[in-house]
Structures are given as structure tokens and as C-alpha cells.
Amino acid sequence: MTMEYPPTELPTFQNLGVTDAPAVADVDAPAVAQEWLTSLASALEAKDAAAAASLFVEGAYWRDLLAFTWDLRTFRGPRAIKAFLSDTLGQAQPKSFTLTPGTAAAQAPFPDILWLIALFTLETASGPTTGVLRLVPTPDGSWKAHGVLTSLEGLAGRPERIGPLREQSEQPAYHEQPTLENANPTVLIVGGGHSGLDVAARLRANGVDSLVLEKNARVGDNWRGRYESLVLHDPVWYDHLPYLPFPPTWPVHTRAAKLGDWLEFYANALDLDVLTGTTVVRAQHNESAGNWTVTARRNADGKERTFTIKHLILAVGLGEGWSKIPEYKGLSNFGGKVLHSYKHRTAEDYKGKKVLVIGACTAAHDISAECVRKGLDVTMYQRSPTYVLTVKTVKEAFMAGLYEEGGPPTEVSDLLGASFPFPMQGELGERSVLHFAELDKDTLSGLAKVGFRTNKGYMDRGILWSLLEAGGGYYIDTGASQMVIDGKIKLKSGPPAKPLAGGEGVKLSHFTRDAAVFDDGSEIKADVVIFATGLGSVHDAVKQICDPKTAARVKKIWNLDAEGEINGVFRDGDVEGLYVMMGNLAVCRLYSKYVGLQIAAKEAGVYGKPYRVGKA
Template identity: 45%
Template sequence: MGSVETPSLHRAEAPLPVLSKLGNPNVPEGLDVVKTASTWLESFAKYAELGDADGVLSLLVNSSFTSGIFKPEVADIPEPTSSDVAVYWRDVLALTWDFRTFESTPKIKQFLADRLAEAKITGVQLQKDAPPQLQRPYPDLAWIQVVFTFETKVGLCSGIARLIPFPGPNKDTLDWKACAVFTGLDDLKGFPEKVGSLRNREPNHGKWEEARRKEMSFEGGDPTVLIIGGGQSGLEVAARLKALDISTLVVEKNKRIGDNWRTRYEALCLHDPVWYDHMPYIPFPPTWPVYTPAKKLANWLEYYAEAMELNVWTSSTVLSATQDAETRIWFVKVKQSDGTERVFKVKHVVIAIGFKGGRGYIPTYPGMDTFKGQILHSTQHDRALDHAGKKVVVVGSCTSAHDISVDYADHGVDVTMFQRSSTYVMSTKNGIPLLLGSLYSEHGPSTELADKINASFPNLFMAGMAHRVTKLIAEADKETLDGLHKRGFRTNDGYKDCGLILMVWAKAGGYYMDVGGSQYIIDGKIKLKNDSQIQSFTPDGLKFEDGSTLLADVVVFCTGLADPRHAIRSIFGDEVAERSKPVWGINEEGEINGSWRDLGYKGMWYMMGNLAMCRFYSKHLALQIKAMEEGIFDGNRYTAAE
């Protein structure tokens, strides 16, 4: 392979180890990838097992580069130079008890000095079902992916390193250094999940039903963990905790498990493919459609709770939760379906009430009280036919706005979409294969391995890759995007020009994964207004800042969800809500705020995410709780400075 010239880089691409930055090394086609990876890993194992931080550092790229991409005080990404090559180490509970990404040699050096020897690493070896691979995601990028396993004093762990080539001291030799290392906790030593060969092997003749009734009722005492919310996030954490033999109760306000999906608007369908959405322990069957209708998912969640024997109280509400200042025990008052109240004393409360608490956000405008029509949030909307013969304005231009507008158009309802700001648009047809296809597809790796590989890319590093794939998707979607622009629909390239993935992490919204709605706008089946902002409501509709008006009988706000701390406030009170950590959004290290770990109070946790996020991170939340319950957690999270 000869040298590859790289055109000028976008600022998001600054961390990428493009070959021109590395001295245009010649990577031979016949490279012995396994030997190269094994040689590097043998050295890594030697230094890691000795606790030799400097030795481990010698195997990594030496770089002081920091991108600053996620620093709130920095509006723009620094201009890349011809020599910037970043180095990263992401750790998920393996060497720390937190979710951390360390960028630059000085930060990694400090991290290793503080944590490497303490971890007592042993047993480093290649993962047998994931042989090293030479990967060429783009012509100017090349790395060897090395998947390995190891042990610490408390856990069974896995790691992934990406080795990049530098010209060696002699002609035709290469010096391979890691530009990114991932270490993650898989299991706690001595406390394996009760699955597979560790499942219950005793026959049960006539006693199962009564035993389940007693377990569900908690007649004999309190659970260790109480989960607020029985959607996918609550159920997946409950399943993980059950596998770790931790007594858990899920409290769900709805009448049935799955009602959080079952009662949403009729047209709702998942836009993530089935391979990405499997749940822990029970994957979707091979006959399952690629895109799951919401009501079908609702029924699956109900089945999942029953099949996993999860303890769920439906039609029940958590009224309050307070913590004893000395014991740190939580007193949680629950109102049951029959109206009786019970106070549980639990060590852990997991808040699993959906993205941002699941509460719809409706902005306030003058004149709303004078409007003669109906004002709804998308979470309150049901069917398009409920508004047959009426004029509808849908405020918003992202996923729910498109779904609902298409449903109205399909049923002959006069619908206008009001676009407040630009939207990132990506077709699922072209975007999903480019974003997920190598990991989550019919012929991809196992879900467990795919999740680890996916998690091994720090978001700081992912930004450059995301920018590149965003351009490829836009090229594939050019006809659709051009059609939208001709209609006046405003689009953007996503957060920091990096498309969908960082939009999800940073904002949990602001995008539309096009499954056909864009064509409705192009064809005029969905009317569009976006030339002025809403000034006020009138008795008959909306008035805009430029003086124009829009008649409406119904206004549906597809304007996202409120801050999850509003929901926390209603249960835990003002003080806890104000002092709890922010939930969602990206911190300076590129890690997600608040989710999957404590919220600043002992035993108070927040679980949220799509099905894939919940599948992966539910295990890490459960492992943290198990480590605390078994006295394994030493109290030192090694958390990033607030």
C-alpha cells in the first residue's frame, strides 16, 4: 500500500490518525496481523501485570493533543494541524469505578499512576472469538483492532486496543502504537450472573406459582433495590439485578407493562433496526421485523417481564422518596393499585422514567388561554382520525413531528409543520447501514462483542469518524435533501457537523431518521412554515413575528421533553433535585452526564437510553450496585472533576 494523501481536514477530524500524519507508513498487504497484535499485547501484559505505568505508556502514541470539542466554553473545535495525532484511554468500571475518557499522554500517565498498580491486572490474553483485524475504515486510516480479556483483583474484564503504524527504524519495518485503549468490567469475581450453567436446575412441581406470588408481594420484607418505571430501562436493569441475585421491585404507574409505548401515537415505530435493539438474555426472534411497531414492542416488554420473572407492581405510583441522613437508607412510599400505601426501606433507588423523565415540554406563548382549539403535546396525541376535518399545526420538525404529520396526511387531515429551527435529516435506508452495518446487522458479530466494540470508541475520537460518515450519508441522501431545500425545509449537519450519533449523546433530539416523511414534505402533502417565529396564539390559530397568521383547530407540540430533574423533584423534593447531577448531555471527556451511575446521592441512580444503550449499560449499573452490596466497591470512583 503506497502513501495516501489526505485532503484538508475538518476540525472535527483533528484527532484522527490519518496516515499522512504518521509519515505515510507502508502497511503491507500480507501483514501478519495476529503476530503484530500478539507482540504488542505481550508487552502490554508484562507492563500491566507489573503495574508499570511508564512501560504501558511506551506502547501508546505520545501526544499532548486535546481537542476541546466538548468543552462548554469553547464554541468551535480547534483547527487541526498536520501533526495532531490524539491518544485515548476509555475506562468503564475496570480500572476506575466510573465512566472515564482520558485524552493525551499526560492525563493517561496520571490515570495509570493512580490506578494501574491498584487494579492488580493479571491474565491478559487475546479474546478467542475475536481475532485481531487490520481495519481500513477509510483509505487514509489503518489500524489493528486487538480484542483481549484480563482480570483485576475484583473483576473479569475485557479490553480493545487500536494500533496504528509509524515508520520503523529500518526500511520496511513498522512501529505499532495504540492510539486508543478501552478497558471495561464484564463481571465481578465470585459473583457471576446466574445464567447458562448456573441457572436453577431443580424441578418444580406445583410450587412455582405460589413462590412467585410471595416473591412479587414482598410479604416478608423489603427489596434491596426499588426501580421507578417499568419501561425498557427499568426492566433491563431489573433483569440484570435478578441475574446477580439482588432482590428488586419495579414500580410502574401504568396498568400494563408496555403502556408507555402502547398508549403513544398510533403511527409510532422504532427507527433503530432489530439487530441494534436486542434485550439482555432474550433476543428478538429471527422472524422479528427490522423496524418494530410501538405496540408490538409494548407486548414484547410485557412478555419479557413475565419470562424473566421480574417483580413488577403495575398501576402503582411512587409518592415520595427520602433518605435517612445517617444510614443512607431510602424510605420510598408506594401507592398500590388498590389504593393502599406501603413504605419500603431500600438501599438503592433507580430512576427509570424515560428520556428526560418522559414529561412533555410545551413552550409558553401569549394568548394560549384564548385559543378556541385544542393544544396537545406529542406524548398526549393518539390518532390522526381524532382530528378528521380539522386544521392541524404540528410544532416541531424532528422524529415525532414527522411521524404525526405523516399520519395526519395519510388520513386526509390538513396538516402544517412549523419548523422552529434547522433539523438533521438522515434516511434510515442509507444511514443505518453506514452507521451500524459493520456491527449490528444480519451477519455482524455477536451482540455482546458488537456492544464492546461500539463502546470502545471514545466520543472524542468518534467525532472525526462521525463527521466523515455524515458526509457519506448526505451524499447518498442528496436527492432527498435537495428536495427538502427546494421546499424551504432547513437542515444541518448535526452537532459539531458530526451527524446523528453526537446529536443523540448531546441533545437526545434535534434529528429525523427519515422513513418516508421527507417525501411528504417534498410532495407538499405536509405543508411547511418556517419563515418566522411564533409570536402568540389567537382564538383561531397562531400569529407570527412577521405579522402572518395560521388558522388551526389543533396544535400539537412536538417540542421534546422536560429536564428529568423536574420528575425527580416531584418524588424526591426540591433539595435533592437541585443537588443531583445533570442527566444526559456530554461532559468534557465525551462521557454522558448522570446516567448509569449515581446522581450524587448514595444509592440514587438514573437509567435511561434507547434499547441498545439500556442493554449495555444496565449491566454496568447492576455491577456497581452488586459491588456495593458485597463490599467490593472501595468508595473511590476516581470521578472526573466537577
């Protein structure tokens, strides 16, 4: 079918002024990519920023991950690219540009867009760098760049201790876990979930000693302690950890408890230093000394130890542990059980009871579906529209070509994905969401018929934008949507809405001793009320862990800055030596690399001057 797309700044033929674009099969991708890369290399090696910028179309992006800027930056348009290169070429000294064989390919992601992608390598003063180029046709028949990514992959002269550089001893020493008393780390990592372990693994591979402080009794308990029915909705190919992918026998979707066991195995297999059952009491930043004083307490006996370190990494999640429960009149007088979804473990606890789940995103659907499978009477109250797409569409369309069986190596897929700056991913999302809705039309129309309200995600940009800018608001359907359609999960929402429509629903007014009462006068009897209403903010963790003065200096964490990079994460911005690791498994897998490289470079004395926002 012909799709009508919204206005866009994507490199469409219309926006490029191209009236006679070649067919994909007619493009000699390797030759075109090589010619363009040769021109870029000549300009950059001559430190001619103007010549390099002339190789880009209007609206083009250059995204740099440490290689030129020692920061995570996105520059848009030839003018901004020229300024960035003028300011950084002297420090970066790029050379030895080589097109990666077998990677150049022409693609037509939409009927009105054609681009050519290829990978390349180069050397910068910082270290070996991988690049991704994305070229588009121009009216005169030549090709120019609409996107370039440069990603620092290691430090010059200091490669990761992997492969041929791994431990070679025929009698390797047994790795003994440190104790609170004898640990002497260079870096402290607060949190032993996937984000903390990822960055610990990166640091170890770069020769930097770190210590992970995990408050739970075992690594992985943050996943084992979630509700029993929790299964990762992302497929296995998307969720590998650095250096140690899941085995080929691993199921496509992972149960939470199984992931917890894998994280514990991962920490042991990679010889990561982890102190479990240990809570950080307070972290004091000493601005004049450029270090941190961190006090940790062993939960078992209350013994405390103070560490003095230069680098502190907070890997405490997106707000886990700080649950949000809205205030409703009469809730304190409700006679049944009230809890947040974060505290829910199993529907077995509610046998014979009526359950009201407040919320309509991932946790709400998962818990409601579990209640149905346990034979319980459950009602879901939808407060606002939800972006819904099926797990089938996620696997077969959203992640197709990158994270799938037989797809590219994970490291390559990560770079290809990162080569699309977040603002561009948002624009692509405006189009993709329409295709996904067509694929999921049966589910969406079925939901609309029973009054479940859906939308296109935050700013009509789908799931990624909902995560980046709203922190949620979506559900990847693994079966609960059909339960809603069939009436097995009862629904309280607004009047029937068109697929992807918004609109206000019926609002919850107050609680009585045994019911939730709505503003239309209706009520739902309940014995258990579960609030699946989201979690707190990582700022809550910063305030709890850091001294007040330091916490006040931490401005924004998450959401996008003016350039389209994520605020306050994966680099020390507001406070020197403070890093925040957060995101899903794929995000942390990639960006832990850059946190590890920044700290390793500082420890080796080779960290360059960051080219910060506001400089360009």
C-alpha cells in the same frame, strides 16, 4: 468522490506523521495485536505505568468501565493514562491477558486512517474483564495504541446465574409476583420501561433482589400509550434486551405497541418482580444511615407502604411525562384543540380538521405523515433546522458492520461501539455526516427546494452528538421527508436553503381564535395545534420523587462531562445509592450491566474504591 474533511484530531496519517502506511491486506493483524498486547501485559503486571503509557500515541484514549476504576472514566493522552494506571494498578492487579482468537483485523475507515482492532480478555481483582484495543501505525513502522477499552464483565468468584449456572431444579418453584404488603427488595427501581427492566434483569442475574414500581396498569403501557403510528426507527439488531433477544422472525422495525407487549413478556419470562399500578410518592435519602426511605402508593385503593432500602434506581426516561410547550401570545384564546405530541394518540381524532404541527423532528414528522395517510390537511411549522438522514443510510452505513443481519454478537458490537469514547465518536461524526449527506443527497436537495432547512446535527457531528448534547434535533426519515417534498405535508419555514444549511426561518408571532400568525404577516388556519417541541428533563422527575435537599444535590444528568462520559447516569455520583438509568434500548442494554455490577459488588462487600473525576 474525494471528500474534503474538516480539521481533526483523529489518528490520520498526517497527525501521526506516517508517510508510508501499509495496505490493509499487508497487515498481519493477529501478530501485530499479540505483540502489542504482550508488551502491555508485561508492563501492567510489573506495575510499570510509564512503560504501559509509552505504548500509546499522543491523543490516545483509555476508556475504563469499572474494571480498573469502579467508575466510568475516559483518559486521554499518555500522560493521563500513566497517572490513571499509577493510581489504580495496585487495586486492579491485572493479569492473564489473552488475545481473543479471530478478532484481530486491520481496517481503513477513511482513506487517511488505518487501524487494527482486536478483542482480548484479562482478569482484574474486580473480576473477568474484556478489552478492546485499537492500534495505529507510527513513523518508525511500529504500532501503538490509539484506544483501549476495559470492561468489567462480572464479579470475581460471583458469576452471573446464566447458562450452566441457571436454575437446575427439576421442579422449579413458580415465580409469584410480590404484593405491596409483602415485598422486601434490596433495590427499588422506579419505572418499568426498558431501562428499568434491563437493570432488574441484570440484578437478578447477579443474585440481587429488586422491585420495579410501575405507575401504569401494565408493563409496556408507556409504549402502548404513545401515538398509534409510532415505529422504532432503529433496526431490530440494535434493540435487543439483555439475555433475551428478539426472535429471528421479528420485523426490522418495531411498532410501539408491539414493543410494549414484548416488555411485558420479558418481565414475565425473566421472573422480574414488578408492581404495576403503583406510584412513588416520595423518596427520602437518609445520609447518616446511608439508606433511603421510599413511600409507594397503590393507585387502585390508595394504600401506601414505606420501604427502607440502600439502592434507588430512577428509570423514568429522558423526560417523558414532562412535556414542553412554548409560550405564545394568544394561545390560551385559541378556539381549537391544543395538545403536546406526547398526548397525541391517533389522527382519527382530527377527521375533517386542519392540523398544525409545531416542530420538525421525529414526532412532528411521524404525526404529520399519519395525518396525510388519514387524508387530513396538515402543515408542519419548522422553527429551526433539523438533521435528517434516511433510515436506509442508518441501516446500510451508520450501523454497518455492527448491528445488521449476520453481524457480530450483540455483546461484541456493544463493546466495539463503547471502545470509541464519545469525544472520538464526535470527531468521527464530523466526517461520517458528509458521507451520509452524499448518500442522502436526493432527499436533502428535495427538502432544500421546498424550504425545509437541514443541518449536520449538533456541532456538525451528526445524530449521536445531537442526542448526547442537544437531546434531539434530528429525524431518521422513514417516508415523511418525501411527503414534505411532494407538498403532501405542507411546510412553514424560512426561505429555501442549501442542503445542510442553517439560518433563521419565519417566526410564529401569536395565535388568534382560529389561526397561527407569523412575523411575516402570514397565517395558518387550524383546528388542531400539536406541539412536537420536546420533553422535559429527568431533573423534573428527580424533583418530584426525591426530597428537596437530595434533589438539589443532583447536579447534571445527561450531556458530557470534561472527560466525555455522560453526566450523572449509570453510577451513583452526586448522591450515594442513587442511580439514573436512561437512554435508548441499546444504551440501556449495555450500561445496565455496569449498574447491576456496582450494586451487586456493594451487596457482596467487594466494591472497590471508585477512582472519581478530579483524582487524575
